[in-house]
Amino acid sequence: MRRMESAGLLSCFVAQRHPLTPSKSGSHIAMTTTIDPTQADPNAHNGEENTMPSFGQRPGHRVFIETYGCQMNLADSELMGGILGTSGYTAAPNHDEADVILINTCAVRERAEERVFGRLSHLLRYKHARPEVILGVTGCMAERLREDITERAPYVDLVVGPDAYRRLPKLIAESQEVENDPVVDVKLDRDETYEGLSPKRTPGISGWVTVQRGCDKFCTFCIVPFVRGRERGVAPDEVLRQCRDLAERGYREVTLLGQTVNSYRHEDTDFADLLELLVDVDGLERIRFTSPYPTDFTPKLIETMATHDEICNYLHLPLQSGSDDVLERMKRRYTSGEFLDLVGQIRETIPDIAMSTDIIVGFPGESDEDYQQTVDLLEEVRFDFAYLFKYSERDGTNAARQLEDDVGEDVKGERLSSLIERQEEISGEVFKNRVGQTVQVMVIGESKRDAQDLCGRSDDFKMTVFPRPDDRELNPGDFVDVRVTDATSHTLLGEPVFR
Ligand code: 5AD
Numbered sequence: 001m002r003r004m005e006s007a008g009l010l011s012c013f014v015a016q017r018h019p020l021t022p023s024k025s026g027s028h029i030a031m032t033t034t035i036d037p038t039q040a041d042p043n044a045h046n047g048e049e050n051t052m053p054s055f056g057q058r059p060g061h062r063v064f065i066e067t068y069g070c071q072m073n074l075a076d077s078e079l080m081g082g083i084l085g086t087s088g089y090t091a092a093p094n095h096d097e098a099d100v101i102l103i104n105t106c107a108v109r110e111r112a113e114e115r116v117f118g119r120l121s122h123l124l125r126y127k128h129a130r131p132e133v134i135l136g137v138t139g140c141m142a143e144r145l146r147e148d149i150t151e152r153a154p155y156v157d158l159v160v161g162p163d164a165y166r167r168l169p170k171l172i173a174e175s176q177e178v179e180n181d182p183v184v185d186v187k188l189d190r191d192e193t194y195e196g197l198s199p200k201r202t203p204g205i206s207g208w209v210t211v212q213r214g215c216d217k218f219c220t221f222c223i224v225p226f227v228r229g230r231e232r233g234v235a236p237d238e239v240l241r242q243c244r245d246l247a248e249r250g251y252r253e254v255t256l257l258g259q260t261v262n263s264y265r266h267e268d269t270d271f272a273d274l275l276e277l278l279v280d281v282d283g284l285e286r287i288r289f290t291s292p293y294p295t296d297f298t299p300k301l302i303e304t305m306a307t308h309d310e311i312c313n314y315l316h317l318p319l320q321s322g323s324d325d326v327l328e329r330m331k332r333r334y335t336s337g338e339f340l341d342l343v344g345q346i347r348e349t350i351p352d353i354a355m356s357t358d359i360i361v362g363f364p365g366e367s368d369e370d371y372q373q374t375v376d377l378l379e380e381v382r383f384d385f386a387y388l389f390k391y392s393e394r395d396g397t398n399a400a401r402q403l404e405d406d407v408g409e410d411v412k413g414e415r416l417s418s419l420i421e422r423q424e425e426i427s428g429e430v431f432k433n434r435v436g437q438t439v440q441v442m443v444i445g446e447s448k449r450d451a452q453d454l455c456g457r458s459d460d461f462k463m464t465v466f467p468r469p470d471d472r473e474l475n476p477g478d479f480v481d482v483r484v485t486d487a488t489s490h491t492l493l494g495e496p497v498f499r
Contacts, residue, residue: 060132060176061089064098068116069106071290072257073139075208077104080138080165081200087169095126100134100172102158105141107223109392113141120153127155134158134175138165143186143227144396150182161186162213162228165194188229190214195238198245205442205477207251209242210234211274212258217293219320220331220399221360221391224259231259233266236274240281247283252442252477254284260293262301271296272304279308285479286442286459288312291358294319294342295333306349313350314461317343318358322377323370326363329403336377343381354384354460361419362391362412364403371415378423382430384460386423390416427489434484434492439464443478455491456480464492472498 063084067077080102081091092098101123106112120135127133136158137149143161150156157175160168164185175183193213201207215224216231243254256274258264264271271289278287287310294317305311321327324335334342346353359374378386390412393405407415439458447453447465454474455465466482474480474496482494 060099062092062098063089063100063102063172064092064095065102065104066119067104068112068119069104069108069139071208071255072210072259073104073106075199075210075257076139076162076165078199078201078208079194079197079210080104080168082198083165083168084172085200089169089172095123096129098126098133100136101126102136102138105137105139107140107144107227107394109389110394111392113145116141117152120149120156124153124155132176134172136160136172136175138162138168140223140227143188144223146184146186150184154182157182159184159186161188163187163189163192166192166197190230190232193232193234193238195235199242201246201249201251203249205251205444206253206255207246208255208257209239209246210257211239211289212261212264215259216263217260217333218331218398220329220397220403221320221363221394223394223397226396228259231263233258233264233269235266236269236277239274240277243278243281243284247281250283250477252284253286253288254278256287256289258289258291260291260296261289262292262298263296270298270300272298272301275301275304275308275311279310284310286310286312288314288461290316291318292316294339297342297346299345302346302349312461313352313459314354314356315346316356316358319377319381320358320360321363321366321370322374323366324373326366326370326374329365329399330360330363331398336373340377340380352460354462355381356385356387357381357383358387358389359419360389360391361415362407364391364399364406366391366407366415375419375422378419378426382426383423384430384462385427388416388419388423424489431487431489431492434462435487436484438481438483438497439492439494441466441480441482443474443476443480445476458482458492462492463490464494466494466496469496469498 065077065080067074095101103116103119105116116137123135127135134157135155137156138160139162142149142159146159149159158171159182160171164171164187167185171183171185211234212231214229214231218225246254262271264274275287278284292315319339320330320332322336327335343355361371361374391405391407393400439462441456441458441464443454443456445454447455452468453465454468455463458464464482468474481497483497484492484494486493
């Protein structure tokens with residue numbers, strides 16, 4: 001790990017993007033933007049930024065991609081941008097000038113889907129203005145709701161699932177030819193890892209590399225295995241190629257993505273081995289990954305993290321519930337005690353590591369006592385921050401099939417707000433403990449609030465704001481030590497220290 005100058009208690013921060021979902025669903029820290037910028041680098045991909053290249057222009061070939069959801073979706077949009085770019089498509093600067101508008105979607109919670117339906121009816125105006133415009137839905141919601149989409153939004157021309165992106169140029173061409181029926185391709189493919197393709201990345205300092213697709217865990221609440229198919233690891237050589245490519249393009253930080261990223265396996269290579277390969281990539285200063293699955297967190301992985309400065313001091317470790325009964329019904333494969341043991345082992349080896357988590361409240365059968373156990377566990381672990389969600393029943397999941405969604409909306413709401421309140425307090429307390437310490441920050445750019453200030457992230461992923469120094473220039477991707485002088489509940493504030 002890249003060690004802090006002064007180790008010690010962790011601080012809190014909130015208002016982060018969730019690594020694997022977009023939804024606001026009541027979380028105090030979840031995303032509020034319709035189009036979800038990246039967690040890794042808020043300045044690298046803002047709002048409706050297009051992920052398409054913009055060389056040359058062919059009639060009918062200007063594409064605008066809107067992305068909803070997790071970092072994996074953002075990475076997939078870049079992948080689509082790369083695929084389309086090699087077939088002669090170019091980036092449209094906005095919807096008005098696009099011949100093809102694609103919405104890359106998420107299906108993790110109902111609310112995310114409803115927002116997309118709202119967005120689709122809004123986008124219909126572009127088809128009214130120019131009927132030849134192709135409107136397409138891609139990603140997880142396309143996979144899950146193919147029929148609903150074509151029924152509720154019959155004007156949609158194209159429905160493309162997460163394993164069909166290679167065929168996107170052909171599918172767009174087909175949809176430009178047919179009059180009425182939408183072109184649908186939602187075939188899942190257990191071998192597709194999009195090897196050999198080059199995503200069209202938005203220039204920046206932080207990028208993603210998808211190292212694993214699909215999921216085999218089948219947590220009973222979760223739709224992902226059904227919409228993204230079986231788990232498969234991207235070949236280590238391919239991951240290495242993409243990481244080198246990132247570094248050559250000036251990126252300094254990579255976030256490795258996978259639904260249960262540390263379950264990664266490709267032939268004999270496990271996740272710790274993969275990290276070992278990547279720490280030697282010249283120019284990549286920081287390596288992050290998300291999201292690990294607790295029971296696949298091996299001592300070898302903990303050691304690997306502790307050994308290498310390049311691997312950042314931050315872990316997003318989804319807990320989901322503090323009740324053993326609920327965990328069992330969720331099929332999470334660990335007890336609260338085992339989770340605590342794991343946190344203990346990680347903290348013992350990497351004392352200054354920051355941690356965040358995911359919690360679902362109101363899972364079927366969650367009693368007051370179960371809920372209280374979640375509160376107790378949050379208090380015991382004292383995560384730096386947490387993404388908190390109300391259970392949202394997803395058709396097709398085991399929970400939807402076997403368990404009644406029996407916790408009332410009002411109870412879910414109360415539990416969520418009181419958990420948010422408690423976590424905010426914990427985050428606030430933990431956060432204040434950072435004052436007086438020095439953190440190493442990778443500069444992102446100008447602070448959004450005040451152009452006199454710069455902002456960046458600490459090794460342990462805390463947004464840090466500090467005055468722009470008069471006597472030297474700091475550019476995105478530069479590293480600077482910042483002495484923390486104050487803190488809000490979302491941000492460390494400090495002074496740069498030059499030695
Ligand atoms: N309802 C609510 N939250 C969910 N998540 C996944 N599925 C659901 C659901 N059906 C949350 C989990 C997961 C995060 C990505 O989204 O906490 O870790």
